[in-house]
Amino acid sequence: MTDFEPSGLLIDYFYICKRKLYLYFYKISFENTNDAIQIGKEIEESFFKDSLKSITVANSKIDFITIEDKVVVHEIKKSKAFESAHIWQVKYYIYQLRQKGIDSEYGIIHYLLLKRKISVNFNEMDQARIQEAIEKIREILSLSQPPQVIKKPFCSKCAYYEYCYI
C-alpha cells in the first residue's frame, strides 16, 4: 500500500465516508436500488458524452479539461450535497497534473441540475493537505476490516445503506 496512488473517486469518498472508501476499494458494491445514482450516471452520459472526452491522468478519470493559459480541470456533479468532497477531488486532479509537470492551478465544478458552477483554486497549503490525505487513505485501506458505519442522515441515500444498516 505504501506507494499506492488513489483515484480521484477515492479522494471524494475519503471526504464523504471512510467506510465507503474501503468497501468501494475492495469491490464490494451493491445492487443499485438507489435512483439517485442512476440519475447521476445518466446526466453525465447525456450531457457530455458525445461532445467531450474524459481524460485519464495517472489512475484518475477527469471528466474533461480545457486549456487556457494553464490547464483547467472540469468535474461534473449532480448535487451540491458533498461540495467540499468535490472540491478536494478537483484539487487532487490538479495535484496529479502538477506531479506530472503539467501547469495547472484552477478547476471548475459543474452542478448540472442546478445550472451552477463553482471554481476551485489550488495553493501550496493544498499540496501538503493532499499528501496527508493520501497517507491516511493508504492507512485505511490496509486495515483488516472496514471502518465503522458513520450514522449520518445522508446514509439513507447511499448505495451501501442496506449493507451498512441491515
Next chain:
Amino acid sequence: MKRNYYIFSSGRIKRKENTILFENKQEKKSIPVQDVDSLYLFGENDLNSKFLDFASKHEIKIHIFNYYGFYSGTYYPRETNLSGHVVVKQVENYLNKEKRAYLARKFVQSAIHNMKRNLQKRTIDYDPEEYLSELSTRLEDKIEIQEIMSLEAAARKYYYSLWENITKWKFEKRTYKPPENPLNSLISFGYSLLYTTTLSEIYKTHLDPKISYLHEPFEKRFSLSLDISEIFKPIFIDRIIFRLINNKMISDNDFQMNELGVFLNEEGRKKFVKEYDTLINSTILHRNLKRKVRYSSLIRLECYKIIKRLIENQEYKPLKAWW
C-alpha cells in the same frame, strides 16, 4: 422493477431484438428483457446459444424444471459482481472449523426459530415449542457439522410430525426421492422454488454460491443456496402450503401419481407458483432498515449480513421471523 417469468407451455424461446419471444402453435408472447430477473421453464422448450448469450448479457438466470416439476438445473450467467476479497474470506470461514460451525449453527437456529413461529400461529393442543427451543439451546456448543446437521434433522422431524395436525392431510414422514404423498410433493416442489430464488438473490451479491457452511460444498448443487434456504423454508414455503390446504385452494385433482411417485400436475404447479410469486413480490416493513422491502429481497439482505460477518467479523444475526 424486475420480476420472474414462469413459462408452463412448451414451445420455442428466442431473442427478438430487445425482447424475449415465446412461441408455439397456439400463442406468441414477448417479454421486454430488462423486466426479467429470472426465467422459469416448466414446459419443454427449445432455445439456442444465441438466446443464452442474450440472457447472460442481461444477467437473467434460467431455472429449468422437468416434466414432473422436478428441478433439473439453472443456467447461471457469468458473474459480474466479483470481489476477490469476499471470496477469500468465504473460503477462510469454511476452512476454520470454529468459524464454519458458527455460521452453520446460526442457519439452523434461525430455521428452528422460524418453524416455532409457524407453530405459534396455530392452535395445537399441547406446547410444541419447548422441544424445539431445547434443540436450539443444545446447538450452542456444537462444533462438529455432523452434530449440527443431526440436531437440525431432529427439529425438522419433530416439526413435520405436527403437520398432519395442521393440515389434516396424510403425511407420515418426509419422503423426497420420490415424494410418496401429496403433502410431500408440495414440500419438494416448494423447496426447489425457494432454492432457485435464493440462488438468484445470491447472484446479486458477492457471495460464491458454491462455498457453504452447513452443507458440504462438494454436494452437487450450489450448496450455499441450500444453507440460506433453510432460514426461509418455514416462512415462505411452509406457510404457502398451509394456506393452500387450509383454504381448500388445492385438492386431489392437482396431483398426478405414477410409478415414480406423487407430483403436482400442471394445474397444481400453476396454483403453487401463483401463490409463491405473489408472496415474494409482496412487501414488508423492515425493522432495521425502516423501509419497505420485498420478500425476495429479504434473501439478498441475508446475504449482506453474511458478507458482513465474513469481512468485518461481526456477529451474524440471522433472520428471525417477527410476523
